[in-house]
Amino acid sequence: HHRTRTASVVGALKNKKNTGLTPITMEIGVCEGLKDDLVREMVDDALIWTSLHGLVVGDKNDKRSGEVPGVGLVHAPFSLLPMSLPRTHFIQACELSTIFNDLVDRVSLDGEFLQESLSRTKKVDPFTSRLLDIHRKMMESDKKEDIRLGLHRSDYMLDGATNLLYQIELNTIASSFSGLSCIVGELHRNLINHYGKNLGLDSRNLPLNPSISRYAEALSKAWNEYNDPSSVVLVVVQPLERNMYDQHWLCATLREKHNVRTIRKTLTEIESEGVVLPDGTLQVCGKNVSVVYFRAGYSPDDYPSEAEWRARYLLEQSSAVKCPSISYHLVGTKKIQQELAKPNVLERFVENKHAIEKLRKSFAGLWSLDNMDTVNDAIEKPEFYVLKPQREGGGNNIYGDDVRDTLMRLKNERSEEISAYILMQRIFPKESRAYLVRDGICRSNNAVSELGIFGAYLRNKDKVIVNDQCGYLVRTKASSSNEGGVASGYAVLDSIYLT
Numbered sequence: 226h227h228r229t230r231t232a233s234v235v236g237a238l239k240n241k242k243n244t245g246l247t248p249i250t251m252e253i254g255v256c257e258g259l260k261d262d263l264v265r266e267m268v269d270d271a272l273i274w275t276s277l278h279g280l281v282v283g284d285k286n287d288k289r290s291g292e293v294p295g296v297g298l299v300h301a302p303f304s305l306l307p308m309s310l311p312r313t314h315f316i317q318a319c320e321l322s323t324i325f326n327d328l329v330d331r332v333s334l335d336g337e338f339l340q341e342s343l344s345r346t347k348k349v350d351p352f353t354s355r356l357l358d359i360h361r362k363m364m365e366s367d368k369k370e371d372i373r374l375g376l377h378r379s380d381y382m383l384d385g386a387t388n389l390l391y392q393i394e395l396n397t398i399a400s401s402f403s404g405l406s407c408i409v410g411e412l413h414r415n416l417i418n419h420y421g422k423n424l425g426l427d428s429r430n431l432p433l434n435p436s437i438s439r440y441a442e443a444l445s446k447a448w449n450e451y452n453d454p455s456s457v458v459l460v461v462v463q464p465l466e467r468n469m470y471d472q473h474w475l476c477a478t479l480r481e482k483h484n485v486r487t488i489r490k491t492l493t494e495i496e497s498e499g500v501v502l503p504d505g506t507l508q509v510c511g512k513n514v515s516v517v518y519f520r521a522g523y524s525p526d527d528y529p530s531e532a533e534w535r536a537r538y539l540l541e542q543s544s545a546v547k548c549p550s551i552s553y554h555l556v557g558t559k560k561i562q563q564e565l566a567k568p569n570v571l572e573r574f575v576e577n578k579h580a581i582e583k584l585r586k587s588f589a590g591l592w593s594l595d596n597m598d599t600v601n602d603a604i605e606k607p608e609f610y611v612l613k614p615q616r617e618g619g620g621n622n623i624y625g626d627d628v629r630d631t632l633m634r635l636k637n638e639r640s641e642e643i644s645a646y647i648l649m650q651r652i653f654p655k656e657s658r659a660y661l662v663r664d665g666i667c668r669s670n671n672a673v674s675e676l677g678i679f680g681a682y683l684r685n686k687d688k689v690i691v692n693d694q695c696g697y698l699v700r701t702k703a704s705s706s707n708e709g710g711v712a713s714g715y716a717v718l719d720s721i722y723l724t
Protein backbone atom coordinates (compact mmCIF):
# COMPACT_ATOMS: atom_id res chain seq x y z
CA HIS A 226 0.00 0.00 0.00
CA HIS A 227 1.98 2.91 -1.32
CA ARG A 228 1.10 6.49 -0.95
CA THR A 229 -2.20 6.06 0.81
CA ARG A 230 -2.60 9.04 3.04
CA THR A 231 -1.08 7.61 6.18
CA ALA A 232 -3.77 5.24 7.30
CA SER A 233 -3.16 6.11 10.92
CA VAL A 234 -3.99 9.75 10.19
CA VAL A 235 -7.48 9.07 8.98
CA GLY A 236 -7.95 6.40 11.62
CA ALA A 237 -6.92 8.72 14.42
CA LEU A 238 -9.18 11.45 13.16
CA LYS A 239 -12.19 9.21 12.80
CA ASN A 240 -11.91 7.37 16.10
CA LYS A 241 -11.22 10.36 18.25
CA LYS A 242 -13.93 10.79 20.89
CA ASN A 243 -15.82 14.02 21.14
CA THR A 244 -13.60 16.14 23.34
CA GLY A 245 -16.21 18.75 24.06
CA LEU A 246 -14.35 21.48 22.23
CA THR A 247 -16.28 24.52 21.08
CA PRO A 248 -17.23 24.10 17.42
CA ILE A 249 -15.25 26.50 15.28
CA THR A 250 -16.75 29.08 13.00
CA MET A 251 -17.27 27.07 9.87
CA GLU A 252 -20.36 26.26 7.89
CA ILE A 253 -22.47 23.39 9.08
CA GLY A 254 -21.56 20.32 7.10
CA VAL A 255 -17.89 21.07 6.80
CA CYS A 256 -15.58 18.09 6.82
CA GLU A 257 -18.43 16.10 5.33
CA GLY A 258 -18.84 12.84 7.12
CA LEU A 259 -16.51 13.90 9.90
CA LYS A 260 -17.97 15.13 13.11
CA ASP A 261 -14.64 15.03 14.73
CA ASP A 262 -13.57 17.96 16.85
CA LEU A 263 -9.92 17.24 16.25
CA VAL A 264 -10.32 17.95 12.54
CA ARG A 265 -12.28 21.10 13.27
CA GLU A 266 -9.65 22.28 15.70
CA MET A 267 -6.87 21.58 13.22
CA VAL A 268 -8.69 23.32 10.38
CA ASP A 269 -9.27 26.35 12.58
CA ASP A 270 -5.60 26.43 13.60
CA ALA A 271 -4.53 25.99 9.99
CA LEU A 272 -6.75 28.81 8.71
CA ILE A 273 -5.32 31.19 11.30
CA TRP A 274 -1.77 30.02 10.55
CA THR A 275 -2.15 30.61 6.78
CA SER A 276 -3.35 34.16 7.40
CA LEU A 277 -0.50 34.93 9.76
CA HIS A 278 2.16 33.44 7.47
CA GLY A 279 1.27 34.70 4.02
CA LEU A 280 -0.12 31.50 2.57
CA VAL A 281 -2.56 33.62 0.61
CA VAL A 282 -3.97 34.35 -2.84
CA GLY A 283 -6.28 37.05 -4.19
CA ASP A 284 -9.95 36.28 -3.61
CA LYS A 285 -11.89 36.00 -6.85
CA ASN A 286 -14.91 37.54 -5.09
CA ASP A 287 -13.01 40.80 -4.76
CA LYS A 288 -12.59 42.66 -8.05
CA ARG A 289 -9.41 44.45 -7.01
CA SER A 290 -7.67 41.39 -5.57
CA GLY A 291 -5.76 40.65 -8.78
CA GLU A 292 -4.40 44.17 -9.08
CA VAL A 293 -3.97 45.81 -5.70
CA PRO A 294 -1.73 44.00 -3.20
CA GLY A 295 -3.09 43.76 0.32
CA VAL A 296 -6.70 43.80 -0.84
CA GLY A 297 -9.11 40.86 -0.91
CA LEU A 298 -6.82 38.15 0.40
CA VAL A 299 -7.97 34.61 1.06
CA HIS A 300 -5.95 31.60 2.20
CA ALA A 301 -4.51 29.49 -0.64
CA PRO A 302 -6.42 26.21 -0.92
CA PHE A 303 -4.55 23.54 1.03
CA SER A 304 -4.69 19.97 2.19
CA LEU A 305 -4.94 19.58 5.94
CA LEU A 306 -2.29 16.86 6.13
CA PRO A 307 0.61 15.93 3.84
CA MET A 308 0.48 13.20 1.23
CA SER A 309 2.43 10.04 2.03
CA LEU A 310 5.17 9.25 -0.46
CA PRO A 311 7.77 6.49 -0.34
CA ARG A 312 11.23 7.98 0.14
CA THR A 313 12.57 6.12 -2.92
CA HIS A 314 10.12 7.87 -5.24
CA PHE A 315 10.94 11.24 -3.75
CA ILE A 316 14.66 10.64 -4.25
CA GLN A 317 14.06 9.45 -7.81
CA ALA A 318 12.19 12.65 -8.68
CA CYS A 319 14.83 14.84 -7.03
CA GLU A 320 17.63 13.09 -8.91
CA LEU A 321 15.85 13.63 -12.22
CA SER A 322 15.78 17.37 -11.63
CA THR A 323 19.41 18.12 -12.49
CA ILE A 324 19.29 15.69 -15.42
CA PHE A 325 16.27 17.48 -16.90
CA ASN A 326 18.00 20.84 -16.31
CA ASP A 327 20.93 19.66 -18.42
CA LEU A 328 18.65 18.18 -21.04
CA VAL A 329 16.69 21.43 -21.49
CA ASP A 330 19.91 23.35 -21.98
CA ARG A 331 21.25 20.89 -24.53
CA VAL A 332 18.02 20.72 -26.52
CA SER A 333 17.69 24.51 -26.48
CA LEU A 334 20.95 24.80 -28.42
CA ASP A 335 19.59 22.73 -31.30
CA GLY A 336 17.41 25.33 -32.99
CA GLU A 337 16.79 23.19 -36.08
CA PHE A 338 15.53 20.32 -33.92
CA LEU A 339 13.01 22.64 -32.24
CA GLN A 340 11.87 24.15 -35.55
CA GLU A 341 11.65 20.80 -37.28
CA SER A 342 9.83 19.01 -34.43
CA LEU A 343 7.26 21.79 -34.21
CA SER A 344 6.93 22.40 -37.96
CA ARG A 345 3.58 20.61 -38.35
CA THR A 346 2.22 22.13 -35.16
CA LYS A 347 3.21 25.52 -36.56
CA LYS A 348 0.82 25.13 -39.49
CA VAL A 349 -2.25 24.70 -37.34
CA ASP A 350 -1.48 26.42 -34.05
CA PRO A 351 -1.15 30.21 -34.43
CA PHE A 352 0.21 30.68 -30.90
CA THR A 353 3.07 28.17 -31.23
CA SER A 354 3.65 29.58 -34.69
CA ARG A 355 4.29 33.07 -33.27
CA LEU A 356 6.74 31.69 -30.73
CA LEU A 357 8.52 29.82 -33.53
CA ASP A 358 8.70 33.01 -35.61
CA ILE A 359 10.54 34.79 -32.81
CA HIS A 360 12.78 31.78 -32.36
CA ARG A 361 13.54 31.67 -36.10
CA LYS A 362 14.42 35.37 -36.13
CA MET A 363 16.83 34.81 -33.25
CA MET A 364 18.43 31.95 -35.16
CA GLU A 365 18.76 34.08 -38.28
CA SER A 366 20.37 36.95 -36.42
CA ASP A 367 22.70 34.37 -34.87
CA LYS A 368 21.89 35.64 -31.40
CA LYS A 369 23.73 33.70 -28.69
CA GLU A 370 22.57 33.59 -25.11
CA ASP A 371 25.77 33.33 -23.07
CA ILE A 372 24.04 33.51 -19.70
CA ARG A 373 21.19 31.05 -19.53
CA LEU A 374 18.81 30.74 -16.61
CA GLY A 375 16.14 28.06 -16.28
CA LEU A 376 13.67 27.83 -13.42
CA HIS A 377 11.85 24.64 -14.30
CA ARG A 378 9.32 22.42 -12.62
CA SER A 379 9.04 18.79 -13.59
CA ASP A 380 5.69 17.27 -12.61
CA TYR A 381 5.04 13.60 -11.83
CA MET A 382 2.29 11.21 -10.90
CA LEU A 383 2.80 7.85 -9.27
CA ASP A 384 0.95 5.26 -11.33
CA GLY A 385 -1.16 3.07 -9.07
CA ALA A 386 -1.03 -0.07 -11.20
CA THR A 387 2.74 -0.22 -11.75
CA ASN A 388 3.94 1.87 -8.81
CA LEU A 389 6.15 3.79 -11.26
CA LEU A 390 6.70 7.52 -11.19
CA TYR A 391 5.83 9.09 -14.55
CA GLN A 392 6.53 12.58 -15.73
CA ILE A 393 3.36 14.49 -16.59
CA GLU A 394 5.15 17.46 -18.11
CA LEU A 395 8.15 19.73 -17.76
CA ASN A 396 7.41 23.42 -17.26
CA THR A 397 10.12 25.77 -18.47
CA ILE A 398 8.14 29.01 -18.26
CA ALA A 399 6.37 30.62 -15.29
CA SER A 400 6.71 27.54 -13.08
CA SER A 401 4.49 28.60 -10.24
CA PHE A 402 4.16 27.99 -6.50
CA SER A 403 7.83 28.05 -5.55
CA GLY A 404 6.72 30.81 -3.15
CA LEU A 405 3.69 29.21 -1.53
CA SER A 406 4.59 25.51 -1.60
CA CYS A 407 7.32 25.75 1.00
CA ILE A 408 4.91 27.61 3.29
CA VAL A 409 2.43 24.74 3.01
CA GLY A 410 5.23 22.46 4.17
CA GLU A 411 5.72 24.71 7.19
CA LEU A 412 1.99 24.66 7.88
CA HIS A 413 2.05 20.86 7.95
CA ARG A 414 5.14 20.86 10.14
CA ASN A 415 3.40 23.18 12.55
CA LEU A 416 0.21 21.07 12.65
CA ILE A 417 2.11 17.82 13.10
CA ASN A 418 4.28 19.35 15.82
CA HIS A 419 1.07 20.16 17.67
CA TYR A 420 -1.12 17.21 16.81
CA GLY A 421 1.43 14.58 15.79
CA LYS A 422 0.97 12.50 18.93
CA ASN A 423 -2.79 12.26 18.35
CA LEU A 424 -2.19 11.44 14.71
CA GLY A 425 0.73 9.06 15.02
CA LEU A 426 2.83 11.31 12.77
CA ASP A 427 6.33 12.68 13.23
CA SER A 428 7.27 16.02 11.66
CA ARG A 429 10.80 14.76 11.00
CA ASN A 430 9.33 12.88 8.03
CA LEU A 431 8.48 16.12 6.27
CA PRO A 432 11.34 16.87 3.88
CA LEU A 433 12.63 20.44 3.98
CA ASN A 434 11.42 22.54 1.08
CA PRO A 435 13.84 25.35 0.17
CA SER A 436 11.91 26.42 -2.95
CA ILE A 437 11.75 30.17 -2.26
CA SER A 438 15.34 30.53 -1.11
CA ARG A 439 16.83 28.44 -3.94
CA TYR A 440 14.83 30.17 -6.66
CA ALA A 441 15.73 33.58 -5.24
CA GLU A 442 19.36 32.53 -5.06
CA ALA A 443 19.38 31.39 -8.70
CA LEU A 444 17.82 34.68 -9.81
CA SER A 445 20.32 36.66 -7.77
CA LYS A 446 23.21 34.70 -9.25
CA ALA A 447 21.95 35.43 -12.77
CA TRP A 448 21.69 39.11 -11.80
CA ASN A 449 25.26 38.83 -10.53
CA GLU A 450 26.58 37.23 -13.74
CA TYR A 451 25.12 40.07 -15.77
CA ASN A 452 27.23 42.29 -13.60
CA ASP A 453 25.44 45.61 -13.49
CA PRO A 454 24.88 46.56 -9.83
CA SER A 455 22.37 49.25 -10.79
CA SER A 456 20.17 46.79 -12.69
CA VAL A 457 16.85 45.28 -11.67
CA VAL A 458 15.05 41.98 -12.27
CA LEU A 459 11.99 42.51 -14.45
CA VAL A 460 9.06 40.26 -13.52
CA VAL A 461 6.74 39.95 -16.50
CA VAL A 462 3.25 39.56 -15.09
CA GLN A 463 -0.34 39.22 -16.20
CA PRO A 464 -2.48 42.33 -15.71
CA LEU A 465 -4.73 40.46 -13.26
CA GLU A 466 -2.84 38.02 -11.06
CA ARG A 467 -4.56 36.46 -8.11
CA ASN A 468 -1.51 34.32 -7.44
CA MET A 469 0.61 37.45 -6.92
CA TYR A 470 1.70 36.57 -3.37
CA ASP A 471 3.50 33.49 -4.65
CA GLN A 472 5.49 35.92 -6.81
CA HIS A 473 5.86 38.55 -4.08
CA TRP A 474 7.42 35.96 -1.77
CA LEU A 475 10.16 35.46 -4.32
CA CYS A 476 10.66 39.18 -4.97
CA ALA A 477 10.73 39.99 -1.25
CA THR A 478 13.33 37.27 -0.68
CA LEU A 479 15.42 38.62 -3.55
CA ARG A 480 15.36 42.06 -2.00
CA GLU A 481 15.85 41.06 1.62
CA LYS A 482 18.43 38.31 1.23
CA HIS A 483 20.25 39.42 -1.91
CA ASN A 484 19.58 43.14 -2.11
CA VAL A 485 18.28 42.73 -5.67
CA ARG A 486 15.38 44.92 -6.76
CA THR A 487 12.51 43.76 -8.95
CA ILE A 488 9.98 45.65 -11.03
CA ARG A 489 6.67 44.18 -12.22
CA LYS A 490 5.37 44.93 -15.69
CA THR A 491 2.84 43.47 -18.09
CA LEU A 492 3.81 42.80 -21.71
CA THR A 493 1.56 45.71 -22.68
CA GLU A 494 3.48 48.04 -20.36
CA ILE A 495 6.82 46.72 -21.57
CA GLU A 496 5.86 47.52 -25.14
CA SER A 497 5.31 51.18 -24.28
CA GLU A 498 7.93 51.64 -21.57
CA GLY A 499 10.78 49.41 -22.73
CA VAL A 500 13.68 50.02 -25.11
CA VAL A 501 16.72 48.09 -26.21
CA LEU A 502 19.79 50.32 -26.54
CA PRO A 503 22.22 49.83 -29.44
CA ASP A 504 24.54 47.82 -27.16
CA GLY A 505 21.68 45.44 -26.29
CA THR A 506 20.89 46.84 -22.86
CA LEU A 507 17.22 46.50 -21.95
CA GLN A 508 15.75 49.52 -20.21
CA VAL A 509 12.28 49.70 -18.75
CA CYS A 510 11.20 53.06 -17.34
CA GLY A 511 14.81 54.15 -17.52
CA LYS A 512 16.05 51.24 -15.39
CA ASN A 513 18.56 48.74 -16.70
CA VAL A 514 17.18 45.21 -16.65
CA SER A 515 19.60 42.32 -16.15
CA VAL A 516 17.14 39.44 -15.77
CA VAL A 517 13.68 39.03 -17.29
CA TYR A 518 11.63 36.59 -15.23
CA PHE A 519 8.45 35.54 -17.05
CA ARG A 520 5.33 34.84 -15.02
CA ALA A 521 3.26 35.58 -18.10
CA GLY A 522 3.64 35.01 -21.82
CA TYR A 523 2.87 31.28 -21.88
CA SER A 524 -0.75 31.57 -22.98
CA PRO A 525 -2.45 33.13 -26.04
CA ASP A 526 -4.47 35.27 -23.59
CA ASP A 527 -1.23 36.99 -22.63
CA TYR A 528 -1.01 38.41 -26.17
CA PRO A 529 -4.32 40.23 -26.75
CA SER A 530 -2.80 42.42 -29.48
CA GLU A 531 0.33 42.85 -31.59
CA ALA A 532 1.76 45.10 -28.85
CA GLU A 533 2.42 42.13 -26.56
CA TRP A 534 4.13 40.18 -29.34
CA ARG A 535 6.31 43.20 -30.02
CA ALA A 536 7.19 43.28 -26.32
CA ARG A 537 8.12 39.59 -26.30
CA TYR A 538 10.32 40.11 -29.35
CA LEU A 539 11.92 43.20 -27.82
CA LEU A 540 12.82 41.30 -24.64
CA GLU A 541 14.26 38.45 -26.69
CA GLN A 542 16.48 40.82 -28.67
CA SER A 543 17.98 42.36 -25.57
CA SER A 544 21.11 41.18 -23.80
CA ALA A 545 19.19 40.65 -20.53
CA VAL A 546 19.08 37.10 -19.20
CA LYS A 547 15.71 35.68 -20.18
CA CYS A 548 14.07 33.20 -17.85
CA PRO A 549 13.13 31.54 -20.08
CA SER A 550 14.65 32.40 -23.46
CA ILE A 551 12.44 31.61 -26.43
CA SER A 552 14.42 28.38 -26.91
CA TYR A 553 13.95 27.24 -23.32
CA HIS A 554 10.26 28.10 -23.65
CA LEU A 555 9.90 25.90 -26.74
CA VAL A 556 11.76 22.99 -25.14
CA GLY A 557 8.96 22.92 -22.56
CA THR A 558 6.20 22.31 -25.12
CA LYS A 559 4.32 19.05 -25.01
CA LYS A 560 5.32 18.34 -28.60
CA ILE A 561 9.00 18.40 -27.67
CA GLN A 562 8.28 16.19 -24.65
CA GLN A 563 6.74 13.69 -27.06
CA GLU A 564 9.62 13.96 -29.57
CA LEU A 565 12.20 13.39 -26.84
CA ALA A 566 10.39 10.21 -25.84
CA LYS A 567 10.88 8.69 -29.31
CA PRO A 568 13.57 6.00 -29.64
CA ASN A 569 17.14 7.31 -30.05
CA VAL A 570 16.28 10.98 -29.61
CA LEU A 571 17.60 11.40 -26.07
CA GLU A 572 20.90 9.96 -27.28
CA ARG A 573 21.38 13.04 -29.47
CA PHE A 574 21.46 15.27 -26.40
CA VAL A 575 22.70 13.21 -23.47
CA GLU A 576 25.95 11.23 -23.33
CA ASN A 577 25.60 9.63 -19.93
CA LYS A 578 23.91 6.22 -20.29
CA HIS A 579 22.65 6.17 -16.70
CA ALA A 580 21.08 9.58 -17.16
CA ILE A 581 19.32 8.38 -20.31
CA GLU A 582 18.04 5.33 -18.47
CA LYS A 583 16.66 7.42 -15.63
CA LEU A 584 14.98 9.85 -18.01
CA ARG A 585 13.43 7.11 -20.09
CA LYS A 586 12.11 5.32 -17.03
CA SER A 587 10.12 8.45 -16.17
CA PHE A 588 8.52 8.77 -19.63
CA ALA A 589 4.94 7.60 -19.94
CA GLY A 590 3.58 6.58 -23.34
CA LEU A 591 3.63 9.61 -25.66
CA TRP A 592 2.53 9.62 -29.29
CA SER A 593 2.22 12.06 -32.13
CA LEU A 594 -0.99 11.81 -34.10
CA ASP A 595 0.56 10.87 -37.44
CA ASN A 596 0.44 7.36 -36.07
CA MET A 597 -2.98 6.09 -37.17
CA ASP A 598 -2.71 2.91 -35.09
CA THR A 599 -2.47 4.99 -31.94
CA VAL A 600 -5.28 7.30 -33.05
CA ASN A 601 -7.54 4.31 -33.69
CA ASP A 602 -6.63 2.74 -30.37
CA ALA A 603 -7.43 6.01 -28.59
CA ILE A 604 -10.80 6.16 -30.38
CA GLU A 605 -11.53 2.64 -29.13
CA LYS A 606 -10.24 3.10 -25.59
CA PRO A 607 -10.27 6.85 -24.91
CA GLU A 608 -10.19 6.36 -21.13
CA PHE A 609 -6.55 5.25 -21.37
CA TYR A 610 -5.38 8.44 -23.07
CA VAL A 611 -5.12 12.18 -22.55
CA LEU A 612 -5.24 14.41 -25.62
CA LYS A 613 -3.05 17.47 -25.18
CA PRO A 614 -2.73 20.68 -27.19
CA GLN A 615 0.37 22.92 -26.94
CA ARG A 616 -0.98 24.94 -24.05
CA GLU A 617 0.00 25.74 -20.46
CA GLY A 618 -1.75 26.72 -17.30
CA GLY A 619 -4.29 23.93 -16.84
CA GLY A 620 -7.74 23.30 -18.22
CA ASN A 621 -6.69 22.62 -21.81
CA ASN A 622 -6.50 18.83 -22.02
CA ILE A 623 -9.14 16.50 -23.39
CA TYR A 624 -10.24 13.36 -21.53
CA GLY A 625 -12.60 10.41 -21.82
CA ASP A 626 -15.34 10.47 -24.48
CA ASP A 627 -14.17 13.89 -25.64
CA VAL A 628 -10.93 12.21 -26.77
CA ARG A 629 -12.95 9.88 -29.00
CA ASP A 630 -15.20 12.66 -30.34
CA THR A 631 -12.31 14.99 -31.09
CA LEU A 632 -10.19 12.32 -32.76
CA MET A 633 -13.13 11.03 -34.86
CA ARG A 634 -13.90 14.52 -36.05
CA LEU A 635 -10.28 15.32 -36.94
CA LYS A 636 -9.89 11.96 -38.66
CA ASN A 637 -13.08 12.28 -40.70
CA GLU A 638 -12.27 15.83 -41.74
CA ARG A 639 -8.72 14.70 -42.54
CA SER A 640 -7.89 17.86 -40.67
CA GLU A 641 -4.33 19.06 -40.29
CA GLU A 642 -5.46 20.39 -36.94
CA ILE A 643 -4.61 16.96 -35.61
CA SER A 644 -0.94 18.04 -35.50
CA ALA A 645 -1.81 20.55 -32.81
CA TYR A 646 -2.14 17.70 -30.33
CA ILE A 647 -0.20 14.87 -28.80
CA LEU A 648 -1.58 11.78 -27.13
CA MET A 649 -0.37 10.69 -23.74
CA GLN A 650 -0.94 7.56 -21.75
CA ARG A 651 -3.34 8.38 -18.95
CA ILE A 652 -1.86 7.86 -15.50
CA PHE A 653 -4.11 6.62 -12.71
CA PRO A 654 -2.57 7.51 -9.36
CA LYS A 655 -3.70 5.60 -6.32
CA GLU A 656 -6.48 7.34 -4.45
CA SER A 657 -6.39 8.20 -0.80
CA ARG A 658 -8.62 10.08 1.60
CA ALA A 659 -7.69 13.73 2.06
CA TYR A 660 -9.09 16.83 3.73
CA LEU A 661 -9.13 19.64 1.20
CA VAL A 662 -9.62 23.15 2.57
CA ARG A 663 -10.84 25.87 0.24
CA ASP A 664 -12.51 29.16 1.17
CA GLY A 665 -12.50 28.20 4.83
CA ILE A 666 -14.44 25.02 4.16
CA CYS A 667 -12.96 21.57 4.67
CA ARG A 668 -14.15 18.62 2.65
CA SER A 669 -13.10 15.04 2.91
CA ASN A 670 -12.44 13.61 -0.56
CA ASN A 671 -10.96 10.68 -2.35
CA ALA A 672 -7.95 12.40 -3.79
CA VAL A 673 -4.91 11.97 -6.01
CA SER A 674 -1.69 13.96 -5.98
CA GLU A 675 0.85 15.34 -8.44
CA LEU A 676 4.42 15.95 -7.34
CA GLY A 677 6.43 18.80 -8.88
CA ILE A 678 10.17 19.20 -8.42
CA PHE A 679 11.60 22.68 -8.87
CA GLY A 680 14.92 22.91 -10.63
CA ALA A 681 17.30 25.79 -11.29
CA TYR A 682 19.99 25.93 -13.94
CA LEU A 683 22.36 28.81 -14.60
CA ARG A 684 25.35 28.89 -16.86
CA ASN A 685 27.61 31.49 -18.37
CA LYS A 686 29.21 30.17 -21.55
CA ASP A 687 31.01 26.97 -20.52
CA LYS A 688 30.65 27.49 -16.83
CA VAL A 689 27.69 25.85 -15.10
CA ILE A 690 27.04 28.03 -12.06
CA VAL A 691 23.85 26.42 -10.75
CA ASN A 692 22.35 23.02 -11.45
CA ASP A 693 20.14 22.27 -8.48
CA GLN A 694 17.01 20.60 -7.29
CA CYS A 695 15.12 23.39 -5.51
CA GLY A 696 12.39 21.85 -3.42
CA TYR A 697 8.99 20.59 -4.39
CA LEU A 698 5.31 21.22 -4.92
CA VAL A 699 2.47 18.83 -4.24
CA ARG A 700 -0.96 19.46 -5.66
CA THR A 701 -3.85 17.30 -4.54
CA LYS A 702 -7.27 17.14 -6.15
CA ALA A 703 -10.48 15.18 -5.81
CA SER A 704 -9.98 12.04 -7.88
CA SER A 705 -13.16 12.82 -9.81
CA SER A 706 -11.44 15.83 -11.39
CA ASN A 707 -9.36 15.36 -14.55
CA GLU A 708 -7.30 18.53 -14.48
CA GLY A 709 -4.95 19.51 -11.70
CA GLY A 710 -4.21 23.24 -11.55
CA VAL A 711 -4.44 25.13 -8.25
CA ALA A 712 -4.86 28.56 -9.81
CA SER A 713 -7.42 27.15 -12.24
CA GLY A 714 -9.43 25.91 -9.26
CA TYR A 715 -9.03 22.13 -9.48
CA ALA A 716 -6.42 21.29 -6.87
CA VAL A 717 -5.11 22.38 -3.47
CA LEU A 718 -1.54 22.83 -2.28
CA ASP A 719 -0.07 19.97 -0.31
CA SER A 720 3.27 18.67 0.96
CA ILE A 721 5.03 15.36 1.51
CA TYR A 722 5.16 12.88 4.37
CA LEU A 723 7.98 10.45 3.64
CA THR A 724 7.36 6.80 4.38
Ligand code: ADP
Pocket residue numbers: 380393394589611613616617618619620621622649650651652653675707708709710
Ligand atom coordinates in the same frame (compact mmCIF):
# COMPACT_ATOMS: atom_id res chain seq x y z
P1 ADP B 1 -0.54 22.16 -18.14
O1 ADP B 1 0.69 22.66 -18.81
O2 ADP B 1 -1.78 22.84 -18.61
O3 ADP B 1 -0.39 22.15 -16.65
P2 ADP B 1 -0.45 19.26 -17.92
O4 ADP B 1 0.16 18.34 -18.90
O5 ADP B 1 0.27 19.42 -16.64
O6 ADP B 1 -0.70 20.66 -18.65
O7 ADP B 1 -1.92 18.77 -17.63
C1 ADP B 1 -2.77 19.42 -16.71
C2 ADP B 1 -3.29 18.44 -15.67
O8 ADP B 1 -3.93 17.34 -16.31
C3 ADP B 1 -2.19 17.81 -14.82
O9 ADP B 1 -1.90 18.63 -13.70
C4 ADP B 1 -2.83 16.49 -14.43
O10 ADP B 1 -3.69 16.64 -13.31
C5 ADP B 1 -3.66 16.13 -15.64
N1 ADP B 1 -2.90 15.24 -16.54
C6 ADP B 1 -2.04 15.60 -17.51
N2 ADP B 1 -1.50 14.54 -18.13
C7 ADP B 1 -2.02 13.46 -17.53
C8 ADP B 1 -1.86 12.05 -17.72
N3 ADP B 1 -1.05 11.57 -18.65
N4 ADP B 1 -2.55 11.21 -16.90
C9 ADP B 1 -3.40 11.71 -15.96
N5 ADP B 1 -3.60 13.02 -15.74
C10 ADP B 1 -2.92 13.90 -16.51
Ligand code: MG
Pocket residue numbers: 394395396616617618619
Ligand atom coordinates in the same frame (compact mmCIF):
# COMPACT_ATOMS: atom_id res chain seq x y z
MG1 MG C 1 2.53 23.18 -17.93
Ligand code: MG
Pocket residue numbers: 380394619
Ligand atom coordinates in the same frame (compact mmCIF):
# COMPACT_ATOMS: atom_id res chain seq x y z
MG1 MG D 1 0.88 20.99 -15.53
